[in-house]
Amino acid sequence: MKPLAERTAELKQSNIRAITLMLQGVDGINLGQGICDMPTPDPIKRGAHEAIDGDQSIYSYYGGIQPLREALLEKARTYNRIPARGVDDIMVTVGSTGAFVATMFTLLDPGDEVIVFEPYYGYHCNLLTVMGAHLKFVRTEAPDWAIDFDTVESLITDRTKAIIVTTPNNPTGKVWSRDELERIRDLIVENDLYAITDEIYEYMLYDGHEHISLASIEGAYDRTITLSGFSKTYNMTGWRLGYAVGPEAIIAKMGLLSDLIYICAPTPLQHGVAEAFEMSSTYFTEMAAAYDRKRTLMCTTLEEIGFKVPWPEGSYYVLADFSPLRDRFEGFEDDMTASRTLVEKAGIGTVAGRSFFADDADGDSCLRFCFAKEYPILEEACRRLKAAFPPA
Numbered sequence: 001m002k003p004l005a006e007r008t009a010e011l012k013q014s015n016i017r018a019i020t021l022m023l024q025g026v027d028g029i030n031l032g033q034g035i036c037d038m039p040t041p042d043p044i045k046r047g048a049h050e051a052i053d054g055d056q057s058i059y060s061y062y063g064g065i066q067p068l069r070e071a072l073l074e075k076a077r078t079y080n081r082i083p084a085r086g087v088d089d090i091m092v093t094v095g096s097t098g099a100f101v102a103t104m105f106t107l108l109d110p111g112d113e114v115i116v117f118e119p120y121y122g123y124h125c126n127l128l129t130v131m132g133a134h135l136k137f138v139r140t141e142a143p144d145w146a147i148d149f150d151t152v153e154s155l156i157t158d159r160t161k162a163i164i165v166t167t168p169n170n171p172t173g174k175v176w177s178r179d180e181l182e183r184i185r186d187l188i189v190e191n192d193l194y195a196i197t198d199e200i201y202e203y204m205l206y207d208g209h210e211h212i213s214l215a216s217i218e219g220a221y222d223r224t225i226t227l228s229g230f231s232k233t234y235n236m237t238g239w240r241l242g243y244a245v246g247p248e249a250i251i252a253k254m255g256l257l258s259d260l261i262y263i264c265a266p267t268p269l270q271h272g273v274a275e276a277f278e279m280s281s282t283y284f285t286e287m288a289a290a291y292d293r294k295r296t297l298m299c300t301t302l303e304e305i306g307f308k309v310p311w312p313e314g315s316y317y318v319l320a321d322f323s324p325l326r327d328r329f330e331g332f333e334d335d336m337t338a339s340r341t342l343v344e345k346a347g348i349g350t351v352a353g354r355s356f357f358a359d360d361a362d363g364d365s366c367l368r369f370c371f372a373k374e375y376p377i378l379e380e381a382c383r384r385l386k387a388a389f390p391p392a
Protein backbone atom coordinates (compact mmCIF):
# COMPACT_ATOMS: atom_id res chain seq x y z
CA MET A 1 0.00 0.00 0.00
CA LYS A 2 1.07 3.56 -0.57
CA PRO A 3 2.45 5.24 2.54
CA LEU A 4 0.34 7.46 4.74
CA ALA A 5 0.78 11.20 4.46
CA GLU A 6 4.22 12.31 5.54
CA ARG A 7 2.74 14.78 8.02
CA THR A 8 1.61 11.87 10.18
CA ALA A 9 5.11 10.42 10.50
CA GLU A 10 6.14 12.48 13.50
CA LEU A 11 2.90 11.92 15.40
CA LYS A 12 3.47 10.04 18.59
CA GLN A 13 1.25 9.27 21.53
CA SER A 14 2.45 10.24 24.99
CA ASN A 15 2.41 7.52 27.59
CA ILE A 16 -1.10 8.58 28.72
CA ARG A 17 -2.87 5.76 26.88
CA ALA A 18 -0.48 3.05 27.97
CA ILE A 19 -0.76 4.17 31.58
CA THR A 20 -4.58 4.33 31.35
CA LEU A 21 -4.62 0.72 30.13
CA MET A 22 -2.25 -0.41 32.90
CA LEU A 23 -4.45 1.33 35.47
CA GLN A 24 -7.54 -0.55 34.36
CA GLY A 25 -5.89 -3.77 35.42
CA VAL A 26 -5.16 -2.56 38.97
CA ASP A 27 -8.26 -0.49 39.82
CA GLY A 28 -5.98 2.52 39.76
CA ILE A 29 -6.53 6.27 40.10
CA ASN A 30 -5.58 8.32 37.08
CA LEU A 31 -3.73 11.52 37.96
CA GLY A 32 -2.33 11.56 34.45
CA GLN A 33 -4.88 12.84 32.00
CA GLY A 34 -6.05 16.44 32.44
CA ILE A 35 -9.69 15.62 32.89
CA CYS A 36 -11.74 16.82 35.80
CA ASP A 37 -14.24 14.29 37.04
CA MET A 38 -16.41 16.79 38.91
CA PRO A 39 -19.99 17.31 37.68
CA THR A 40 -20.93 19.91 35.06
CA PRO A 41 -22.97 22.72 36.73
CA ASP A 42 -26.75 22.10 36.68
CA PRO A 43 -27.78 25.33 34.89
CA ILE A 44 -25.61 24.33 31.91
CA LYS A 45 -27.04 20.81 31.83
CA ARG A 46 -30.60 22.17 32.09
CA GLY A 47 -29.93 24.66 29.27
CA ALA A 48 -28.73 21.88 27.00
CA HIS A 49 -31.72 19.64 27.89
CA GLU A 50 -34.09 22.49 27.04
CA ALA A 51 -32.33 23.18 23.76
CA ILE A 52 -32.50 19.51 22.78
CA ASP A 53 -36.16 19.23 23.82
CA GLY A 54 -36.88 22.45 21.96
CA ASP A 55 -35.29 21.06 18.78
CA GLN A 56 -32.49 23.60 18.57
CA SER A 57 -30.93 20.99 16.35
CA ILE A 58 -29.75 22.73 13.24
CA TYR A 59 -26.34 24.13 12.34
CA SER A 60 -25.63 27.44 13.98
CA TYR A 61 -23.76 30.28 12.30
CA TYR A 62 -20.15 29.00 12.10
CA GLY A 63 -19.03 31.59 14.63
CA GLY A 64 -21.57 30.40 17.19
CA ILE A 65 -25.03 31.40 18.40
CA GLN A 66 -25.48 35.13 18.93
CA PRO A 67 -26.34 35.09 22.68
CA LEU A 68 -23.24 33.06 23.43
CA ARG A 69 -21.00 35.33 21.37
CA GLU A 70 -22.47 38.36 23.14
CA ALA A 71 -21.87 36.79 26.54
CA LEU A 72 -18.31 35.93 25.54
CA LEU A 73 -17.70 39.46 24.31
CA GLU A 74 -18.80 40.82 27.67
CA LYS A 75 -16.63 38.28 29.51
CA ALA A 76 -13.60 39.09 27.32
CA ARG A 77 -14.01 42.81 27.99
CA THR A 78 -14.61 42.56 31.74
CA TYR A 79 -12.74 39.52 33.07
CA ASN A 80 -9.90 39.59 30.55
CA ARG A 81 -9.90 43.35 29.87
CA ILE A 82 -9.41 42.56 26.20
CA PRO A 83 -10.34 45.50 23.94
CA ALA A 84 -12.56 43.36 21.69
CA ARG A 85 -14.53 45.65 19.39
CA GLY A 86 -17.71 43.64 18.86
CA VAL A 87 -19.17 40.13 18.47
CA ASP A 88 -17.31 39.72 15.20
CA ASP A 89 -14.15 39.51 17.30
CA ILE A 90 -15.53 36.35 18.94
CA MET A 91 -16.01 32.85 17.60
CA VAL A 92 -17.26 29.70 19.26
CA THR A 93 -15.32 26.57 18.37
CA VAL A 94 -15.21 22.83 18.95
CA GLY A 95 -13.09 23.00 22.08
CA SER A 96 -10.23 25.43 22.44
CA THR A 97 -8.42 22.78 20.40
CA GLY A 98 -10.69 23.65 17.47
CA ALA A 99 -9.80 27.31 18.02
CA PHE A 100 -6.08 26.46 18.01
CA VAL A 101 -6.42 24.56 14.72
CA ALA A 102 -8.33 27.44 13.11
CA THR A 103 -5.77 29.97 14.35
CA MET A 104 -2.84 27.94 13.16
CA PHE A 105 -4.27 27.39 9.67
CA THR A 106 -5.21 31.05 9.42
CA LEU A 107 -1.87 32.50 10.48
CA LEU A 108 0.75 30.01 9.36
CA ASP A 109 2.16 28.57 6.17
CA PRO A 110 4.25 25.40 6.12
CA GLY A 111 7.84 26.33 6.92
CA ASP A 112 6.92 29.26 9.12
CA GLU A 113 8.73 29.28 12.45
CA VAL A 114 6.89 29.36 15.74
CA ILE A 115 8.39 29.96 19.18
CA VAL A 116 7.21 27.60 21.91
CA PHE A 117 8.16 27.57 25.58
CA GLU A 118 9.24 24.29 27.21
CA PRO A 119 7.82 22.47 29.02
CA TYR A 120 4.87 22.73 26.61
CA TYR A 121 1.36 21.42 26.10
CA GLY A 122 1.92 18.60 23.61
CA TYR A 123 -1.12 19.24 21.43
CA HIS A 124 0.22 22.65 20.45
CA CYS A 125 3.45 21.17 19.17
CA ASN A 126 1.93 18.12 17.52
CA LEU A 127 -0.64 20.20 15.66
CA LEU A 128 1.96 22.74 14.55
CA THR A 129 4.21 19.95 13.35
CA VAL A 130 1.38 18.30 11.40
CA MET A 131 0.75 21.53 9.55
CA GLY A 132 4.43 21.89 8.71
CA ALA A 133 5.49 24.69 11.05
CA HIS A 134 9.06 24.68 12.37
CA LEU A 135 9.22 24.87 16.14
CA LYS A 136 11.86 26.83 18.03
CA PHE A 137 11.98 25.99 21.72
CA VAL A 138 12.78 28.22 24.68
CA ARG A 139 13.51 26.18 27.76
CA THR A 140 12.20 27.31 31.17
CA GLU A 141 13.38 25.78 34.44
CA ALA A 142 11.80 24.94 37.78
CA PRO A 143 11.00 26.30 40.25
CA ASP A 144 9.89 29.62 38.75
CA TRP A 145 9.95 28.80 35.03
CA ALA A 146 11.41 32.25 34.25
CA ILE A 147 11.55 33.31 30.62
CA ASP A 148 14.96 34.06 29.15
CA PHE A 149 14.02 36.86 26.78
CA ASP A 150 17.51 37.01 25.28
CA THR A 151 17.01 33.45 24.09
CA VAL A 152 13.57 34.29 22.73
CA GLU A 153 15.02 37.22 20.82
CA SER A 154 17.93 35.21 19.50
CA LEU A 155 15.54 32.67 17.97
CA ILE A 156 13.56 35.20 15.96
CA THR A 157 14.36 35.11 12.22
CA ASP A 158 12.72 36.34 9.03
CA ARG A 159 10.68 33.14 8.99
CA THR A 160 9.30 33.56 12.52
CA LYS A 161 5.58 34.15 12.44
CA ALA A 162 4.19 33.49 15.90
CA ILE A 163 4.85 32.94 19.59
CA ILE A 164 2.74 30.57 21.69
CA VAL A 165 1.93 31.57 25.26
CA THR A 166 0.04 29.32 27.67
CA THR A 167 -1.01 31.01 30.89
CA PRO A 168 -1.74 29.55 33.39
CA ASN A 169 0.48 26.85 32.05
CA ASN A 170 0.03 23.15 31.53
CA PRO A 171 2.16 21.36 32.77
CA THR A 172 4.07 23.82 35.01
CA GLY A 173 1.28 25.91 36.53
CA LYS A 174 3.25 29.08 35.73
CA VAL A 175 1.11 32.21 35.57
CA TRP A 176 2.71 34.80 33.30
CA SER A 177 3.36 38.17 34.92
CA ARG A 178 2.45 41.55 33.46
CA ASP A 179 6.13 42.30 32.96
CA GLU A 180 6.65 39.08 30.98
CA LEU A 181 3.60 39.73 28.85
CA GLU A 182 4.73 43.28 28.16
CA ARG A 183 8.04 41.90 26.93
CA ILE A 184 6.21 39.50 24.64
CA ARG A 185 4.11 42.42 23.39
CA ASP A 186 7.30 44.36 22.64
CA LEU A 187 8.75 41.40 20.75
CA ILE A 188 5.68 40.76 18.62
CA VAL A 189 5.30 44.44 17.79
CA GLU A 190 8.99 45.04 17.04
CA ASN A 191 9.33 41.89 14.93
CA ASP A 192 5.90 41.91 13.28
CA LEU A 193 4.78 38.60 14.80
CA TYR A 194 1.50 37.12 16.00
CA ALA A 195 0.87 35.65 19.43
CA ILE A 196 -1.41 32.72 20.09
CA THR A 197 -2.31 32.60 23.74
CA ASP A 198 -4.03 29.62 25.36
CA GLU A 199 -5.77 30.70 28.55
CA ILE A 200 -7.98 27.71 29.23
CA TYR A 201 -6.99 27.58 32.94
CA GLU A 202 -7.67 31.31 33.43
CA TYR A 203 -9.85 30.82 36.53
CA MET A 204 -7.55 28.40 38.38
CA LEU A 205 -5.23 30.71 40.29
CA TYR A 206 -3.50 30.42 43.67
CA ASP A 207 -1.63 32.57 46.20
CA GLY A 208 -3.12 35.79 44.87
CA HIS A 209 -1.81 35.30 41.34
CA GLU A 210 -3.76 37.32 38.80
CA HIS A 211 -4.63 36.10 35.33
CA ILE A 212 -3.53 38.66 32.76
CA SER A 213 -4.44 38.23 29.12
CA LEU A 214 -1.70 39.17 26.68
CA ALA A 215 -4.36 40.78 24.47
CA SER A 216 -5.17 43.22 27.29
CA ILE A 217 -1.66 44.68 27.21
CA GLU A 218 -1.68 47.91 25.26
CA GLY A 219 -0.71 47.40 21.64
CA ALA A 220 -0.98 43.60 21.68
CA TYR A 221 -4.59 43.04 20.65
CA ASP A 222 -4.24 43.47 16.92
CA ARG A 223 -1.70 40.67 16.67
CA THR A 224 -2.96 38.33 19.38
CA ILE A 225 -5.48 35.50 19.22
CA THR A 226 -6.75 34.51 22.65
CA LEU A 227 -8.03 30.97 23.05
CA SER A 228 -10.07 29.61 25.89
CA GLY A 229 -12.93 27.23 26.51
CA PHE A 230 -15.45 25.69 28.83
CA SER A 231 -13.87 22.23 29.28
CA LYS A 232 -11.89 23.00 32.41
CA THR A 233 -13.84 25.84 34.02
CA TYR A 234 -17.13 23.95 33.97
CA ASN A 235 -15.96 20.31 34.04
CA MET A 236 -17.19 19.51 30.57
CA THR A 237 -14.23 18.30 28.54
CA GLY A 238 -16.45 15.98 26.50
CA TRP A 239 -18.85 18.70 25.34
CA ARG A 240 -16.13 20.14 23.12
CA LEU A 241 -16.85 23.83 23.38
CA GLY A 242 -14.27 26.58 23.24
CA TYR A 243 -13.76 30.00 21.72
CA ALA A 244 -11.33 32.47 20.25
CA VAL A 245 -11.11 36.23 20.63
CA GLY A 246 -9.18 38.39 18.22
CA PRO A 247 -9.30 41.12 15.58
CA GLU A 248 -12.28 40.71 13.28
CA ALA A 249 -10.25 40.23 10.09
CA ILE A 250 -8.43 37.22 11.55
CA ILE A 251 -11.50 35.78 13.29
CA ALA A 252 -13.47 36.01 10.02
CA LYS A 253 -10.94 33.77 8.24
CA MET A 254 -10.80 31.43 11.22
CA GLY A 255 -14.59 31.15 11.03
CA LEU A 256 -14.48 30.26 7.34
CA LEU A 257 -11.91 27.57 8.08
CA SER A 258 -13.91 26.12 10.96
CA ASP A 259 -16.95 26.13 8.70
CA LEU A 260 -15.04 23.93 6.26
CA ILE A 261 -13.69 21.59 8.90
CA TYR A 262 -16.78 21.03 11.10
CA ILE A 263 -19.35 23.75 10.16
CA CYS A 264 -20.13 24.77 13.75
CA ALA A 265 -19.90 23.75 17.38
CA PRO A 266 -22.85 21.57 18.50
CA THR A 267 -25.85 23.94 18.60
CA PRO A 268 -27.83 22.59 21.59
CA LEU A 269 -24.69 22.46 23.69
CA GLN A 270 -23.94 26.09 22.81
CA HIS A 271 -27.36 26.98 24.20
CA GLY A 272 -26.56 25.00 27.33
CA VAL A 273 -23.22 26.65 27.94
CA ALA A 274 -24.70 30.12 27.44
CA GLU A 275 -26.39 29.51 30.80
CA ALA A 276 -22.96 29.59 32.47
CA PHE A 277 -23.06 33.37 32.20
CA GLU A 278 -26.17 33.51 34.38
CA MET A 279 -24.35 31.77 37.24
CA SER A 280 -23.09 33.70 40.23
CA SER A 281 -19.47 34.83 40.13
CA THR A 282 -18.95 32.99 43.43
CA TYR A 283 -18.71 29.90 41.21
CA PHE A 284 -15.19 30.94 40.22
CA THR A 285 -13.96 31.80 43.69
CA GLU A 286 -15.35 28.57 45.12
CA MET A 287 -13.80 26.56 42.33
CA ALA A 288 -10.40 28.19 42.80
CA ALA A 289 -10.59 27.61 46.57
CA ALA A 290 -11.49 23.94 46.05
CA TYR A 291 -8.56 23.49 43.68
CA ASP A 292 -6.25 25.28 46.07
CA ARG A 293 -7.12 22.74 48.76
CA LYS A 294 -6.38 19.93 46.32
CA ARG A 295 -3.13 21.56 45.26
CA THR A 296 -2.02 21.72 48.89
CA LEU A 297 -2.86 18.06 49.46
CA MET A 298 -1.12 16.96 46.25
CA CYS A 299 2.01 19.08 46.63
CA THR A 300 2.43 18.40 50.35
CA THR A 301 2.11 14.65 49.77
CA LEU A 302 4.70 14.70 47.01
CA GLU A 303 7.08 16.78 49.13
CA GLU A 304 6.67 14.43 52.09
CA ILE A 305 7.57 11.50 49.85
CA GLY A 306 10.67 13.34 48.66
CA PHE A 307 9.77 14.82 45.27
CA LYS A 308 11.06 18.30 44.42
CA VAL A 309 7.83 20.22 43.89
CA PRO A 310 7.52 23.56 42.10
CA TRP A 311 4.10 24.51 43.46
CA PRO A 312 1.86 25.63 40.60
CA GLU A 313 0.65 29.24 40.58
CA GLY A 314 -2.35 28.30 38.47
CA SER A 315 -3.96 25.42 36.47
CA TYR A 316 -4.39 22.01 38.09
CA TYR A 317 -1.12 20.25 37.39
CA VAL A 318 2.18 19.87 39.11
CA LEU A 319 5.35 18.83 37.30
CA ALA A 320 7.36 17.22 40.07
CA ASP A 321 10.98 16.07 40.03
CA PHE A 322 11.44 12.54 41.37
CA SER A 323 15.24 12.40 41.18
CA PRO A 324 15.70 12.59 45.01
CA LEU A 325 13.74 9.32 45.28
CA ARG A 326 16.33 7.34 43.35
CA ASP A 327 18.44 6.73 46.48
CA ARG A 328 15.51 5.26 48.43
CA PHE A 329 13.35 3.37 45.94
CA GLU A 330 13.73 1.09 42.94
CA GLY A 331 12.15 1.93 39.59
CA PHE A 332 12.91 5.63 39.23
CA GLU A 333 15.65 5.43 36.60
CA ASP A 334 13.77 7.66 34.18
CA ASP A 335 10.32 9.16 33.67
CA MET A 336 8.87 6.21 31.72
CA THR A 337 10.07 3.75 34.35
CA ALA A 338 8.88 6.02 37.16
CA SER A 339 5.38 6.35 35.73
CA ARG A 340 5.16 2.55 35.41
CA THR A 341 6.48 2.15 38.96
CA LEU A 342 3.74 4.44 40.30
CA VAL A 343 1.09 2.30 38.62
CA GLU A 344 2.60 -0.99 39.77
CA LYS A 345 3.38 0.00 43.37
CA ALA A 346 0.62 2.54 44.12
CA GLY A 347 -2.00 2.18 41.39
CA ILE A 348 -1.49 5.82 40.40
CA GLY A 349 -1.35 7.11 36.83
CA THR A 350 0.84 10.09 35.87
CA VAL A 351 2.27 11.51 32.66
CA ALA A 352 5.96 10.99 31.89
CA GLY A 353 7.98 14.21 31.80
CA ARG A 354 9.25 13.67 28.25
CA SER A 355 5.75 14.43 26.94
CA PHE A 356 6.46 18.11 27.61
CA PHE A 357 9.90 18.49 26.01
CA ALA A 358 11.30 18.25 22.51
CA ASP A 359 14.24 16.21 23.77
CA ASP A 360 13.14 13.19 25.88
CA ALA A 361 16.20 13.56 28.12
CA ASP A 362 15.00 16.96 29.32
CA GLY A 363 11.93 15.43 30.94
CA ASP A 364 13.49 12.24 32.21
CA SER A 365 13.31 13.05 35.91
CA CYS A 366 9.81 14.44 36.22
CA LEU A 367 6.21 13.35 36.21
CA ARG A 368 3.05 15.40 35.80
CA PHE A 369 0.31 14.93 38.38
CA CYS A 370 -3.20 16.29 37.72
CA PHE A 371 -5.11 17.09 40.91
CA ALA A 372 -8.50 17.76 39.26
CA LYS A 373 -10.19 14.94 41.17
CA GLU A 374 -12.98 14.74 43.72
CA TYR A 375 -11.30 15.45 47.06
CA PRO A 376 -11.88 11.97 48.60
CA ILE A 377 -10.42 10.34 45.49
CA LEU A 378 -7.39 12.60 45.65
CA GLU A 379 -7.03 11.77 49.35
CA GLU A 380 -7.10 8.08 48.52
CA ALA A 381 -4.51 8.62 45.77
CA CYS A 382 -2.23 10.45 48.23
CA ARG A 383 -2.70 7.73 50.83
CA ARG A 384 -1.69 5.10 48.28
CA LEU A 385 1.35 7.11 47.22
CA LYS A 386 2.55 7.51 50.82
CA ALA A 387 1.94 3.83 51.60
CA ALA A 388 3.95 2.73 48.56
CA PHE A 389 6.73 5.32 48.99
CA PRO A 390 6.94 6.08 52.72
CA PRO A 391 8.34 9.50 53.60
CA ALA A 392 11.94 9.30 54.85
Ligand SMILES: Cc1ncc(COP(=O)(O)O)c(C=O)c1O
Pocket: 034, 094, 095, 096, 097, 098, 121, 166, 169, 170, 198, 200, 228, 229, 230, 231, 237, 240, 241, 242
Ligand atom coordinates in the same frame (compact mmCIF):
# COMPACT_ATOMS: atom_id res chain seq x y z
C1 LIG B 1 -3.29 24.13 27.70
C2 LIG B 1 -4.48 23.39 27.17
N1 LIG B 1 -5.13 23.88 26.13
C3 LIG B 1 -6.20 23.25 25.61
C4 LIG B 1 -6.66 22.05 26.15
C5 LIG B 1 -7.84 21.37 25.53
O1 LIG B 1 -8.96 22.19 25.64
P1 LIG B 1 -10.34 21.88 24.95
O2 LIG B 1 -10.99 20.75 25.69
O3 LIG B 1 -11.11 23.15 25.08
O4 LIG B 1 -10.08 21.54 23.53
C6 LIG B 1 -6.00 21.49 27.24
C7 LIG B 1 -6.44 20.20 27.81
O5 LIG B 1 -5.77 19.56 28.57
C8 LIG B 1 -4.88 22.18 27.77
O6 LIG B 1 -4.20 21.71 28.82
